[in-house]
Amino acid sequence: MKDSKLVIIPTYNEAENITDLIPQVMALGGGFEVLVIDDQSPDGTSALVKGIQSSYPGRVHLRVREGKQGLGTAYIEGFIYALQRGYEYIFEMDADFSHNPKDLVRLFNACSIEGYDMAVGSRYITGVNVVNWPMGRVLMSFFASKYVQFITGIPVKDTTAGFICYRARVLGHIDLEKIKFIGYAFQIEMKFTAWKMGFKVKEVPIIFTDRTKGTSKMSKHIFREAVIGVIYMKLKSLFKPYRKVSQT
Ligand SMILES: Nc1nc2c(ncn2[C@@H]2O[C@H](COP(=O)(O)OP(=O)(O)OP(=O)(O)O)[C@@H](O)[C@H]2O)c(=O)[nH]1
Numbered sequence: 001m002k003d004s005k006l007v008i009i010p011t012y013n014e015a016e017n018i019t020d021l022i023p024q025v026m027a028l029g030g031g032f033e034v035l036v037i038d039d040q041s042p043d044g045t046s047a048l049v050k051g052i053q054s055s056y057p058g059r060v061h062l063r064v065r066e067g068k069q070g071l072g073t074a075y076i077e078g079f080i081y082a083l084q085r086g087y088e089y090i091f092e093m094d095a096d097f098s099h100n101p102k103d104l105v106r107l108f109n110a111c112s113i114e115g116y117d118m119a120v121g122s123r124y125i126t127g128v129n130v131v132n133w134p135m136g137r138v139l140m141s142f143f144a145s146k147y148v149q150f151i152t153g154i155p156v157k158d159t160t161a162g163f164i165c166y167r168a169r170v171l172g173h174i175d176l177e178k179i180k181f182i183g184y185a186f187q188i189e190m191k192f193t194a195w196k197m198g199f200k201v202k203e204v205p206i207i208f209t210d211r212t213k214g215t216s217k218m219s220k221h222i223f224r225e226a227v228i229g230v231i232y233m234k235l236k237s238l239f240k241p242y243r244k245v246s247q248t
C-alpha cells in the first residue's frame, strides 16, 4: 500500500458529471482509486456509480449516507475510511469538473516527489485562474481568501480550495472528530490545522473551471459559516495547543 491513492468525491445530485469523471480518474495511470460519498442524491447518482464499479474492479468505492449532510462530514467519513484501509495519499476533489482530473497527478507529485505533506490546488498563485465564473463570484472568492489570510495569518493563498492531496500522516495527526464545519469553513480549518501542526503545505497552481452541468450547492448558510467560523477558529486557536508534528 506504499503508493496507494484514494480520491474522495462527495456528491449531491451529480448524475450528469459522475459517469464522465470516474473513467477520467481511472485512466490517469498510477492506480488511483475513487471513493464516492453520496448523500442519497435524488437524481440517482449512487446507482450510476454502482453501475460502473464492475468496469474497474476494486477501484471504485461507494458510501451512501442518509440524506444531505454537508461536504465537511462527507470528507471526514472519507478520511476515516482511507486511514482505516491504509491509503497513503488521500485526495479531495469536486464531482463537477471544476477540478481537472489530470491535476491529481501534479498534486500527487508535489507530495511524493517534492516531499510535501499536503498539496493544495490553488487558483490564486498567479492572479486568479478561474474560468467562467461571473466577476462577482471571482471577486468574492478572492477577497474571501484575503480575509482568511488577514484573520488567521496562514501563508496559503487559496484557503477555500477543495482540491487537495494529503499524506496519510496529516489526516492521522488531526483530531478529525473535532472538525465540525461543513462548507468553505471546513476547507479553511483543515489547512489552518495542518499548518499550525507544522506540516509542509505546497500550493500547486491550477485552473478552476465553473461547472457546466448540474447545479451548485453553495448556500448563504455555508458563506455565513465561513465568515464567522474563521474568527471563531482563530480565537479558539489562541487557547488551544496544537500537537506539533516532528519534521525529520
Ligand atoms: N455528499 C455530499 N456532497 C456534497 C454536498 N454538498 C455539496 N457536495 C458536493 O461537493 C462538491 C462541491 O460542491 P459544489 O456544489 O460544486 O460547490 P461549489 O463548487 O462551491 O459551487 P459550484 O461550483 O458553483 O456548484 C460537489 O461534488 C458536490 O456534489 C453534501 O451535502 N453532501
Ligand SMILES: [Mg+2]
Pocket: 094, 096, 098, 211
Ligand atoms: Mg463546484
